[in-house]
Amino acid sequence: MIEMKNVNKIYSDGFHALKDINLTFRKGEITVLIGPSGCGKSTTMKCINRLITPTNGTILVNEENIGSIDPVKLRRNIGYVIQSIGLFPHMTIGRNVAVVPHLKKWEKDRMSNRVDELMNMVGLSPETYRDRYPSELSGGQQQRIGVIRALAADPDIILMDEPFSALDPISREQLQDDVIRLQQELHKTIVFVTHDMDEALKIADRIVIMRAGSVVQSDTPERILRYPADDFVRSFIGQQRLVQENTYDVPTVDEVMVRQPVTVYPNRGLAASISIMERRRVDTLFVTDHERHLKGIVSIFNVLDQYGEENMTVGDVMKPVLYSISSGTPLPQAVELLNRHQLSNLAVVDDKNRLIGLITRGSVVRHLAEVYPTITESVDAEQGDNE
Amino acid sequence: MTDIWNFLQSRMPDLLTALREHLVISFSSILLGSLIAIPLGIALVYNRIRWLNTVIFFIANLMQTVPSLALLAVLIPLLGIGIKPAIFALLLYSIMPILRNTYDGFHAVDRHVLESARGMGYSTMQRIFTIQLPLSLPYIMSGIRITTVYIISWATLASLIGAGGIGQLIISGMGVNKPELVFAGAIGAIALAFIADWLLGLLEKWLSGKFGRMGGAEA
Numbered sequence: 235m236i237e238m239k240n241v242n243k244i245y246s247d248g249f250h251a252l253k254d255i256n257l258t259f260r261k262g263e264i265t266v267l268i269g270p271s272g273c274g275k276s277t278t279m280k281c282i283n284r285l286i287t288p289t290n291g292t293i294l295v296n297e298e299n300i301g302s303i304d305p306v307k308l309r310r311n312i313g314y315v316i317q318s319i320g321l322f323p324h325m326t327i328g329r330n331v332a333v334v335p336h337l338k339k340w341e342k343d344r345m346s347n348r349v350d351e352l353m354n355m356v357g358l359s360p361e362t363y364r365d366r367y368p369s370e371l372s373g374g375q376q377q378r379i380g381v382i383r384a385l386a387a388d389p390d391i392i393l394m395d396e397p398f399s400a401l402d403p404i405s406r407e408q409l410q411d412d413v414i415r416l417q418q419e420l421h422k423t424i425v426f427v428t429h430d431m432d433e434a435l436k437i438a439d440r441i442v443i444m445r446a447g448s449v450v451q452s453d454t455p456e457r458i459l460r461y462p463a464d465d466f467v468r469s470f471i472g473q474q475r476l477v478q479e480n481t482y483d484v485p486t487v488d489e490v491m492v493r494q495p496v497t498v499y500p501n502r503g504l505a506a507s508i509s510i511m512e513r514r515r516v517d518t519l520f521v522t523d524h525e526r527h528l529k530g531i532v533s534i535f536n537v538l539d540q541y542g543e544e545n546m547t548v549g550d551v552m553k554p555v556l557y558s559i560s561s562g563t564p565l566p567q568a569v570e571l572l573n574r575h576q577l578s579n580l581a582v583v584d585d586k587n588r589l590i591g592l593i594t595r596g597s598v599v600r601h602l603a604e605v606y607p608t609i610t611e612s613v614d615a616e617q618g619d620n621e
Numbered sequence: 622m623t624d625i626w627n628f629l630q631s632r633m634p635d636l637l638t639a640l641r642e643h644l645v646i647s648f649s650s651i652l653l654g655s656l657i658a659i660p661l662g663i664a665l666v667y668n669r670i671r672w673l674n675t676v677i678f679f680i681a682n683l684m685q686t687v688p689s690l691a692l693l694a695v696l697i698p699l700l701g702i703g704i705k706p707a708i709f710a711l712l713l714y715s716i717m718p719i720l721r722n723t724y725d726g727f728h729a730v731d732r733h734v735l736e737s738a739r740g741m742g743y744s745t746m747q748r749i750f751t752i753q754l755p756l757s758l759p760y761i762m763s764g765i766r767i768t769t770v771y772i773i774s775w776a777t778l779a780s781l782i783g784a785g786g787i788g789q790l791i792i793s794g795m796g797v798n799k800p801e802l803v804f805a806g807a808i809g810a811i812a813l814a815f816i817a818d819w820l821l822g823l824l825e826k827w828l829s830g831k832f833g834r835m836g837g838a839e840a
Contacts, residue, residue, distance in 0.1 A: 283740055285736070285739060285740055306742050306743075306744050307742070308742075309739070309740055309741060309742035310741070310742030314737060314740035314741055315737075316733055316737050316740065317733075318731075319733070319737075320734050320736060320737025320738075321734075321737075322734060322738070323731075323734070323756065324756055324829075333741055334741050334742065337741070337742055337747070380737075383741075384741075393740070
């Protein structure tokens with residue numbers, strides 16, 4: 235576990251790179267630091283292995299203050315992977331992987347066994363690749379070596395500084411999968427810096443979003459998607475991803491409902507109500523008084539049943555409203571009601587039971603089409619299946 | 622042609638002595654020059670006081686521009702005559718190219734390679750000896766090879782202050798008007814430079830094999 239307490243970094247030119255960072259990196263989790271360039275994410279990470287010394291504040295690794303550990307020793311116990319791979323061009327692949335065990339003066343046999351084991355773990359056969367030089371490998375293969383090099387001496391903590399951002403998309407995907415797979419076996423405490431939100435969502439147990447040297451939000455990917463802290467986070471996550479996750483700002487019925495539904499007063503005659511239905515092309519009317527208090531509902535069938543009775547009014551044939559929903563309710567509840575009771579529509583009322591709108595299947599689809607243009611097709615298809 | 626050959630055979634012992642003296646002067650000055658210039662270059666790479674670098678490079682450049690004859694003459698009152706002032710003068714000339722190339726070679730090492738070395742727990746000394754020195758070896762060796770060729774030809778002037786060497790043959794040849802002697806000296810110096818360069822090439826190959834292969838770009 236790594237804890238940063240009130241960490242500040244102020245450069246000699248006065249640039250305040252880190253502003254009072256308080257973070258906990260949990261044991262066995264992948265914590266992704268993300269933010270636009272210059273936000274301090276790499277700086278934060280490099281404080282952990284003392285490549286950068288904070289101006290003040292304390293950093294504890296397994297409850298030990300790293301300020302009192304010899305940086306060279308500290309770094310040998312923390313794996314480190316950088317963006318541009320950083321393999322040593324004058325050393326063979328095998329020698330590159332064994333760099334930290336070599337620094338720690340492992341036995342020769344133990345070292346070469348470890349190298350073979352690690353290379354097999356990422357699917358690079360030791361027989362083929364051990365004696366090659368980095369320049370003879372593709373970028374993806376090189377970074378795979380970069381990753382296992384960080385694992386070589388079996389450190390508890392691994393720091394990865396935008397490790398895959400220089401790779402082509404296919405290699406990047408593969409390496410992300412490798413990291414996820416390795417992590418399932420190894421349970422390391424990984425600090426991963428990236429500017430790629432897709433990458434963060436894919437691999438993170440926990441995401442820390444930074445801006446201008448401060449932590450804006452630190453939470454699980456799920457919670458960050460559901461409850462972005464502010465507009466910056468929202469824009470950084472990107473509308474598109476919120477859509478994909480389908481969890482952003484669940485709309486209320488008020489946003490979706492048809493305003494000013496067709497109503498009729500209870501004292502109207504039956505012929506008059508038919509004429510309203512005809513004119514407004516609806517088969518159902520809500521019955522309200524002059525203050526729009528909801529009294530009942532009348533369908534064309536109710537009216538036609540009693541049409542012969544000239545003295546009857548809408549008030550006499552209307553049925554009570556069995557289901558209505560109050561203003562401010564989240565849309566999913568309305569959809570749930572519509573589905574469960576096979577309703578064609580649902581009245582929305584305010585706290586005084588006044589009719590203010592109407593949810594219909596059509597209005598739901600229209601709303602989805604506005605907000606989620608890219609997925610309208612599939613929603614339409616589902617809607618069709620339900621009906 | 623046969624005349625020259627006969628002459629050379631008759632003067633063989635003198636010739637060999639001259640060659641030996643020449644080799645001693647040249648290689649001592651290059652060796653000493655390297656011993657000064659390579660550590661100095663590394664120190665300058667790690668030196669944080671920028672103006673000091675500028676000053677040292679200025680001095681090293683300046684020494685390069687002093688005419689060798691003048692430098693030798695100036696050294697006589699300080700170090701007397703003979704082999705010592707000759708070696709000293711030539712080592713001053715050898716410093717600049719080796720210093721410059723060491724410095725540039727260290728700077729040419731990919732900074733990401735250095736960052737990952739630092740991040741993985743290499744101490745400064747380990748970084749210098751196992752990363753930077755092997756990776757800048759092609760630069761340093763080319764500095765040494767250039768210097769060697771120059772020094773071997775400049776060392777002919779050293780005989781003017783009594784240091785002996787191949788220059789002695791040329792000077793005597795001019796004195797007694799024997800072109801064969803002048804030719805023998807000149808060709809000897811040329812051959813020596815070629816052979817030395819070739820041997821250093823072999824050394825470079827051997828060293829890079831020992832340290833592992835060089836990164837493609839800087840070779």
